[in-house]
Amino acid sequence: xxxxxxxxxxxxxxxxCPVSEVLDRVAGKWAIGILVAAAKGPVRFSELERGIxxxxxxxxxxxxxxxxxxxxxxxxxxxxxxPRVEYECTEMALELYETLLSLVDWAKRxxxxxxxxxxxxxxAHSPTAPA
Amino acid sequence: xxxxxxxxxxxxxxxxCPVSEVLDRVAGKWAIGILVAAAKGPVRFSELERGIxxxxxxxxxxxxxxxxxxxxxxxxxxxxxxPRVEYECTEMALELYETLLSLVDWAKRxxxxxxxxxxxxxxAHSPTAPA
DNA sequence: CGGTATCCAGCCAGATACTG
DNA sequence: CAGTATCTGGCTGGATACCG
Numbered sequence: 001x002x003x004x005x006x007x008x009x010x011x012x013x014x015x016x017c018p019v020s021e022v023l024d025r026v027a028g029k030w031a032i033g034i035l036v037a038a039a040k041g042p043v044r045f046s047e048l049e050r051g052i053x054x055x056x057x058x059x060x061x062x063x064x065x066x067x068x069x070x071x072x073x074x075x076x077x078x079x080x081x082x083p084r085v086e087y088e089c090t091e092m093a094l095e096l097y098e099t100l101l102s103l104v105d106w107a108k109r110x111x112x113x114x115x116x117x118x119x120x121x122x123x124a125h126s127p128t129a130p131a
Numbered sequence: 132x133x134x135x136x137x138x139x140x141x142x143x144x145x146x147x148c149p150v151s152e153v154l155d156r157v158a159g160k161w162a163i164g165i166l167v168a169a170a171k172g173p174v175r176f177s178e179l180e181r182g183i184x185x186x187x188x189x190x191x192x193x194x195x196x197x198x199x200x201x202x203x204x205x206x207x208x209x210x211x212x213x214p215r216v217e218y219e220c221t222e223m224a225l226e227l228y229e230t231l232l233s234l235v236d237w238a239k240r241x242x243x244x245x246x247x248x249x250x251x252x253x254x255a256h257s258p259t260a261p262a
Numbered sequence: 263c264g265g266t267a268t269c270c271a272g273c274c275a276g277a278t279a280c281t282g
Numbered sequence: 283c284a285g286t287a288t289c290t291g292g293c294t295g296g297a298t299a300c301c302g
Contacts, residue, residue: 019234019235020163022237068252069253071248092245096241100150103154106153107149121199121202
């Protein structure tokens with residue numbers, strides 16, 4: 001390769017897209033937290049609402065529906081009174097969680113580099129930056 | 132465990148947070164695409180602009196700055212005229228990319244399950260859904 | 263209890279004109 | 283060529299009232 005005029009077109013056949021897709025499934029402020037909470041075993045709606053600091057009822061519901069639709073959570077309604085609904089991770093979700101752990105590992109290994117990069121960048125772009 | 136009153140509180144010490152952090156670094160519509168494009172070797176601004184279908188100049192710049200700040204890209208300015216700027220993945224970014232591949236693998240292994248889950252969910256929640 | 267419906271603020275992202 | 287500045291619309295997400 002001549003290193004200068006390579007094709008960088010990003011399309012559906014590009015590795016980028018599957019990554020983005022799977023990322024989209026668990027992205028957002030709450031999805032991972034919910035998955036983690038549910039990974040320990042079946043959990044009730046109100047437990048999640050109380051346990052996940054700062055989440056609104058609406059966002060919890062929306063995220064639960066999304067994760068259920070993705071096949072990552074199973075929703076079980078017990079027709080008791082008062083109603084009881086439990087959410088449980090699927091096998092697939094647990095597997096995904098394991099995979100995400102490798103990302104955590106990456107983050108840990110490079111946390112120093114990242115912090116340093118931040119510092120360098122911020123210093124170079126601060127109001128009192130050098131020429 | 133009695134399976135019912137466990138602590139599902141999600142806080143800073145929870146595994147969820149590092150995951151979310153690293154995910155935030157590469158989330159968004161464009162970051163991955165840029166990383167992929169740059170993974171092949173140094174690439175110029177205009178090459179990225181042309182190569183990444185649909186990205187605006189502004190979003191490209193924003194993403195490049197973000198990735199540079201994270202230490203995932205290195206920006207090199209050649210003081211020629213006209214100006215020439217190249218972006219190159221860091222070692223760390225390449226490593227991250229390898230890790231992301233395991234997510235792709237997960238997605239591939241379960242693409243069938245996910246599609247099925249979607250179908251099931253959508254059928255169950257369609258206007259003409261059963262009781 | 264476990265949601266849904268509604269309203270609203272803020273941020274994100276697109277388009278585009280301008281600049282060094 | 284490689285950006286920055288500005289405007290603007292739309293989506294996301296928070297608060298809350300209501301419903302089965």
